[in-house]
Amino acid sequence: MWTYEKILEYPVKIKNPNPEMAKIIITQYGGPDGELGASLRYLSQRFSMITPQAIATLNDIGTEELAHLEMVGAMVHQLLKNASIEEIEKAGAAPYYADHGRGVYPASAGGVPFDAFCLQSKGDPIVDLTENLAAEQKARATYEYLIDLADDPDVIEPLKFLREREVVHYQRFGEALRIVQDYLQEPHLYVMPKPGFMK
Amino acid sequence: MDGEALTKYNCCVTQAEALKKEYEKCYGMISEHSSQSPYPWQWICEPWPWEYEANFNLCREEGNTCGLTKKY
Numbered sequence: 001m002w003t004y005e006k007i008l009e010y011p012v013k014i015k016n017p018n019p020e021m022a023k024i025i026i027t028q029y030g031g032p033d034g035e036l037g038a039s040l041r042y043l044s045q046r047f048s049m050i051t052p053q054a055i056a057t058l059n060d061i062g063t064e065e066l067a068h069l070e071m072v073g074a075m076v077h078q079l080l081k082n083a084s085i086e087e088i089e090k091a092g093a094a095p096y097y098a099d100h101g102r103g104v105y106p107a108s109a110g111g112v113p114f115d116a117f118c119l120q121s122k123g124d125p126i127v128d129l130t131e132n133l134a135a136e137q138k139a140r141a142t143y144e145y146l147i148d149l150a151d152d153p154d155v156i157e158p159l160k161f162l163r164e165r166e167v168v169h170y171q172r173f174g175e176a177l178r179i180v181q182d183y184l185q186e187p188h189l190y191v192m193p194k195p196g197f198m199k
Numbered sequence: 200m201d202g203e204a205l206t207k208y209n210c211c212v213t214q215a216e217a218l219k220k221e222y223e224k225c226y227g228m229i230s231e232h233s234s235q236s237p238y239p240w241q242w243i244c245e246p247w248p249w250e251y252e253a254n255f256n257l258c259r260e261e262g263n264t265c266g267l268t269k270k271y
Contacts, residue, residue, distance in 0.1 A: 005229050007222075008248045015251075074249035081251070 002063070009067040010161040014078040014154040020091035021155055022079035023109065025146060028072045028162070030106020030114035033138040035072055039065035041119035041135060045128040051183050054125065054176040061169050068162055073104045075158060080104075126184075129177040133170060140166035 028034045042062030049055045080088075080102040088097050095111060106114035120131050143163035150156050219229055227245035228234035236242065246252040 003230060003232055006227075006231075006242075006245070006248055007229055008253075012249070013251060070249065077249050078251050 002066075008071055008074060009064070010071060010158055012071055012074040012078060012158050014075065014152070016152060016154070017081060017083035017087065018079045018091075018152065018155070019083045019088045019093040021150060021152070022076045022083075023091060023093045023096060024149060025072060025079065025155075025159075026076050026096075026104070026107055027109035028139070028142060028146070029069065029076060029104065031108035031112075031142075032118040033135065033142045034106070034108075034114075034118075035065050035069040035139075036106050036114055037116075037118045038135060038139065039063075039069060040116065041121065042132065044119075044121040045132075048121075048123040048125070049128065050125050051176075051180050053179045054129065057172050057176040061172060064165070064169075068165065071158060071162065075155065076104050077102075079155070125180050126177070129173055129180060132173045133177065136166050136170040136173060140170070 030036050039062050042058045042065065046055055046058040046062065049058055080093075083091075083093075083102070085097075088094060096105075096107075099105070108114075119135075120128070122128055122131070140163055143159055143166060147156055147159050147163065150159060223229055223234055227241050228236055231242050
């Protein structure tokens with residue numbers, strides 16, 4: 001089970017509304033390499049993972065991704081909250097506004113709603129951990145593109161924090177993959193003394 | 200097993216517990232289950248974490264017992 005802590009993992013405090021930025025940051029909420037997909041990917045893969053270290057890594061990072069989902073949602077919310085209709089129209093966010101108003105809906109920057117096709121849970125520990133290494137790199141690259149597109153320090157700082165966490169998660173999944181590979185290579189035939197009557 | 204890392208972990212847990220208590224004194228409950236609430240029930244009184252009004256800037260000012268100030 002989970003319990004909730006009424007605090008963000010890293011503060012989000014954006015003074016100036018910016019629907020244009022909201023429209024693209026939403027991709028880390030419900031896009032192909034976003035936090036919703038990440039949390040569902042890891043939390044689903046746990047059930048068939050092997051070795052306590054790799055299971056704990058999925059459990060821990062899957063949980064942290066939910067905290068990141070909340071941070072990204074907070075950014076989109078604050079960027080949209082006080083935006084005027086004119087600003088929304090000018091930013092090209094009118095189609096989003098028509099469907100979701102100033103709400104937060106899991107979709108990509110291109111407006112494609114969240115789809116579980118962006119993640120995999122294969123029941124094979126090597127497949128899943130290798131996927132996760134790629135997923136963390138894809139998320140890191142996305143955060144770098146978002147930072148390229150942002151000019152407000154209030155937006156850039158939380159994005160930088162989220163990017164750093166992708167780098168850390170990549171390291172942790174690399175360690176988990178090594179532990180699982182070592183475990184699979186260990187001999188699992190246990191030697192026992194031969195009883196006298198077999199000699 | 201890395202004993203030094205484990206000692207650091209345990210030390211951080213103790214520090215975090217104390218800091219959470221200090222935070223809650225100024226800004227209200229962090230947990231709905233394990234935080235104490237003054238009267239009346241506080242959980243829904245303070246802003247939610249995704250709101251601009253939450254995420255206070257932390258700074259030290261004279262005469263501030265907590266060392267923390269709400270800044271909007």
